[in-house]
Amino acid sequence: MTSAAQTIREANDAVEASLRTFMDDRELPLYKMMAYHLGWVDELGEPSHRTPQDRLRGAVAFLSSRASSGNAGSGNAVAVAIELLFNFTLIHTDIQEGNPDRMSRPALWWVWGPAQGINAGDGMHALARLVILNQADTGVDPVAISGELKILDTSALQFCEGAYMDTVFQERLAVGVEEYLSMVGSISGSLVAGAAQIGFNAGNSTDEKLAGGLTTFGRDLGVIWRLQEDHAAIWGTESMDEGAQGRLISKKKTLPVVHALETAEPSTRRELGNMYAQRVIDPANISHLREILDQSGSQEFTEQKISDHTDSAFSGLDSVGVDAEIADALKSLVGDTARG
């Protein structure tokens, strides 16, 4: 394991441990559903021994708090809040998109029904705030707490603004590249930008340049993750997860398709239009879809965008003097998938 991977693993484990501590004393059935979603128990509430979950947004918050030279304690709290916020959005998104699976087992709403799924998400949304508010009991400055909550709620609201467009775009063919990328910034950039910003806030630094560099990094990273998913939805093979496959089949827009719809020859655009006018995309058409996207240069375009955002993310970190160990760890979150 590289040193960067080791740092991420330690941050991830610290967030996971704090998340479990925060959730552990909640006994009502509402919280059993949440524990299931978080991968800790099975449908019957029995402990399940699953691979530790990724808590990467929490890790971004945790490491940003270290970069801001905060104490580990308040870095933990904001990281837990960000993970709860992110997981609330996953629970609701699975219902909204009709995803039956999440992490290779039935999604929460598939087990308990959509009504309880909405409810479990709403409860987790409230819990994300309470973990931050509870810091008042350990003497954290109320001004810092208010600042953290404002970051959390602003991120949540930007996510909802983006989710509105994401849903609208599913039913529309005329989606421009620019408006698509703006939507991705809202829905995918907001939570990771919020993770970096809230982590900075939990630290002691008042260096606004550092805050800006971390936040920019977070926003770019969120966009990169989404564009990597978009790329994998078309060109990924065995390793494609249910979400990516589902996105393709349910016609959720992806950057390569949006690019081709905007830029290809009229005959190609008509062909794409016919394909996307069907209720679901016939799996037999997927290889033909790939050919069209190759011809329109949409694969290179997507890879270029990922590369541009990676440059922006890295130069943001490099220019503000983030500690080298933390910077390397954060950069490793970009991964190598689909880079141009």
Add this chain to the structure above:
Amino acid sequence: MTSAAQTIREANDAVEASLRTFMDDRELPLYKMMAYHLGWVDELGEPSHRTPQDRLRGAVAFLSSRASSGNAGSGNAVAVAIELLFNFTLIHTDIQEGNPDRMSRPALWWVWGPAQGINAGDGMHALARLVILNQADTGVDPVAISGELKILDTSALQFCEGAYMDTVFQERLAVGVEEYLSMVGSISGSLVAGAAQIGFNAGNSTDEKLAGGLTTFGRDLGVIWRLQEDHAAIWGTESMDEGAQGRLISKKKTLPVVHALETAEPSTRRELGNMYAQRVIDPANISHLREILDQSGSQEFTEQKISDHTDSAFSGLDSVGVDAEIADALKSLVGDTARG
């Protein structure tokens, strides 16, 4: 108009005006859906001239802040927050229960679909916090802001805990009166208790007895409103709104039915069980249902519970020295419907 009704009307109008001011500069489509739900525009975003909406939970917060001798400004903010929190729960509940209508027109999710309905509710949930956090810009003490947010999130979480049970009870016949009332306390008591408590918090008083009396009043009032709906679902006539009718038809449990299922003769219980085992209750069976509930004393029982909670609510207010004008106005919110 009585003086109490006048005081409520003024509080209601003040909350409505603040709510509009807070929402007015939000232009994205996400907020158009919210404006529709709040009764201000039609499906196309054009202004609609509807009867002013009731903002009664906001009015409870507003008047509680006056009782705590707060300034009108911060009473407005917490009242707006409570209304946004309450309306977020309505938006989601309509999806969860499949209610097509709300206030005599299509529910938000019926117009924009369930995915956008979930999304609009989530956004409103985040906005409820932002209106409180924004008070920092006008110099409100961060400690007071944290306290208000904690009340808001605790209320939201209790609501979700209750909503879990409410949904579970729909599929279950063996629901005891005690667990039903406990659920009603969570789902219906929590938000109105939170309204009273957050209003008190926005004022200047530090009198804990006053805080306790207002909060108890709020919790009782929320329970009373729900039990009055339960009563109207069975014995209401023309004035029954869609929600109440839908609750009956969709087999959502009500106190009279729970009481009869727990206490009636075995043959009557079997008959009720058969009625509730059908997917929907045949409207033709409703008058027979009424007869059964009359025989089992369930109407009196329900009215007695409403009366008990009214006594508790009023004596709570009377014992802590709430200003007479405010106390009369708050008491008038109980109304006369279905009192024993």
